[in-house]
Amino acid sequence: MNTDDLIDSLTKDVKPMPRHALRRRLIAGLILGGGGTLLAVGVWLGFRPDLWIAMHGGAFWMKWLYTASLALCATLATARLGRPDGGALGWLWIMALPVAGLAAISIAEMAKTPSSEWMAMWLGASWKICSRNVFLLAIPIFGGLLWSFRRLAPTRLRAAGATAGLTAGAWAATLYCLHCPEVSAIFVLTWYSLGIALAALTGAMLGPKLLRW
Amino acid sequence: MQASEDQLKAWMTRGLDGDAAAHQLLLRGLLPVLRQFYRRRMSGREDDVEDLVQETLIAVHQRRITYDPARPLMAWVFAIARYKMIDSFRRTGRTCAIEGLEDILVVEGFEDASNARSDVSRLLDTIPAKQAAAIRATRIDGLSTAEAAARHAMGESDVKVSVHRGLKALAARVRDTLK
Numbered sequence: 001m002n003t004d005d006l007i008d009s010l011t012k013d014v015k016p017m018p019r020h021a022l023r024r025r026l027i028a029g030l031i032l033g034g035g036g037t038l039l040a041v042g043v044w045l046g047f048r049p050d051l052w053i054a055m056h057g058g059a060f061w062m063k064w065l066y067t068a069s070l071a072l073c074a075t076l077a078t079a080r081l082g083r084p085d086g087g088a089l090g091w092l093w094i095m096a097l098p099v100a101g102l103a104a105i106s107i108a109e110m111a112k113t114p115s116s117e118w119m120a121m122w123l124g125a126s127w128k129i130c131s132r133n134v135f136l137l138a139i140p141i142f143g144g145l146l147w148s149f150r151r152l153a154p155t156r157l158r159a160a161g162a163t164a165g166l167t168a169g170a171w172a173a174t175l176y177c178l179h180c181p182e183v184s185a186i187f188v189l190t191w192y193s194l195g196i197a198l199a200a201l202t203g204a205m206l207g208p209k210l211l212r213w
Numbered sequence: 214m215q216a217s218e219d220q221l222k223a224w225m226t227r228g229l230d231g232d233a234a235a236h237q238l239l240l241r242g243l244l245p246v247l248r249q250f251y252r253r254r255m256s257g258r259e260d261d262v263e264d265l266v267q268e269t270l271i272a273v274h275q276r277r278i279t280y281d282p283a284r285p286l287m288a289w290v291f292a293i294a295r296y297k298m299i300d301s302f303r304r305t306g307r308t309c310a311i312e313g314l315e316d317i318l319v320v321e322g323f324e325d326a327s328n329a330r331s332d333v334s335r336l337l338d339t340i341p342a343k344q345a346a347a348i349r350a351t352r353i354d355g356l357s358t359a360e361a362a363a364r365h366a367m368g369e370s371d372v373k374v375s376v377h378r379g380l381k382a383l384a385a386r387v388r389d390t391l392k
Contacts, residue, residue, distance in 0.1 A: 001267070003244065003263060003266060003267055003270070006267055006270065006271070007237060007240045007241060007244075007270065008237075010240065010270065010271065010274045011233050011236050011237040011240065011274075012233075013233075014228060014231055014232070014233035014236045015231060016229070016230050016231030017229045017230075017231075017277065017278055021278035022278045022279055022281075025278060082279060083279045083280075083281065083289075084276075084279060084289060084292035084293045084296060085284065085288050085289050085292040151275065151276055151278055151279075152276060152278075152279055153272060153276040153279045153292075153293060153296070155292055155293075155295070155296040212300065213272065213276070
């Protein structure tokens with residue numbers, strides 16, 4: 001095709017772009033995928049029956065604060081890497097803050113508990129399925145992000161895949177809190193983080209294949 | 214005649230607001246810039262050059278929501294162009310011709326190098342001429358102390374002392390500007 005003809009055909013129908021179109025596109029993808037994940041939590045796992053009571057306690061909010069702050073950082077990083085001239089990601093070290101905070105709470109909790117119960121705190125009742133569930137719940141959100149990325153222009157595909165996976169994993173963990181009745185910090189720190197990390201790793205592996213444009 | 218960054222950016226902004234004519238002017242304005250960008254790097258494969266130019270124009274059009282109006286436009290365009298070039302190398306399994314490599318490196322590094330050069334000469338202008346000459350001769354032109362002494366008709370120890378004092382003055386000057 002002749003380049004002049006190409007330009008003519010590209011500019012036949014130019015729609016105005018809303019301000020912050022990139023942010024909107026990402027949020028739309030997150031809501032799309034998050035809806036799928038929320039549905040999966042509701043239908044497949046079921047919301048915890050004591051959700052309203054749990055929301056009055058501290059453990060629920062500790063878990064949410066942890067997963068949501070990770071999710072927020074990861075989302076910002078993904079928005080950055082969706083631009084071709086993304087820039088530095090050194091500030092992502094800030095994500096060590098929630099991890100360190102939760103680690104401190106874990107230690108404080110364990111100090112108050114007799115050491116014979118540490119194992120039970122760490123493994124809870126659901127350690128075998130927790131990471132797996134977080135990982136599986138991340139898939140719809142990752143799919144939503146892939147849809148967002150169809151209009152984005154990442155140039156570092158592996159990094160973009162990793163942050164997209166991290167975003168999906170952290171939001172999935174946030175929604176998983178609506179089901180999971182575990183309360184100990186060390187449980188969340190281990191098994192939630194493991195699921196989130198697996199999602200990030202998978203994203204990094206798939207990025208170069210799925211995000212090419 | 215190539216359009217300036219400001220002009221292209223104005224077209225881009227109006228295109229984002231839905232002005233089709235401005236958007237067309239932008240894509241046409243990018244055409245010579247992109248052709249030059251790829252020609253310089255693809256060493257004479259005219260067909261590949263035009264393919265890449267077209268792919269980049271399509272990407273600029275389809276993915277224009279990733280442009281942040283607070284940032285320079287051409288940096289964004291070149292980031293896309295560079296990605297498309299690397300992607301095409303990856304696809305065809307071809308590598309960059311080694312004969313062209315030097316040109317590419319020269320072109321890529323030119324801006325940084327000339328900025329650095331002008332920074333250095335601006336700093337050297339702020340210290341006494343004798344010290345600046347001694348530093349230029351020994352540290353930039355790479356002469357030995359004896360050669361520098363001969364060139365500027367100075368004693369060797371004078372050269373050494375001048376370099377030492379000059380560097381000290383430069384360091385103080387840099388420290389001041391950083392404060």
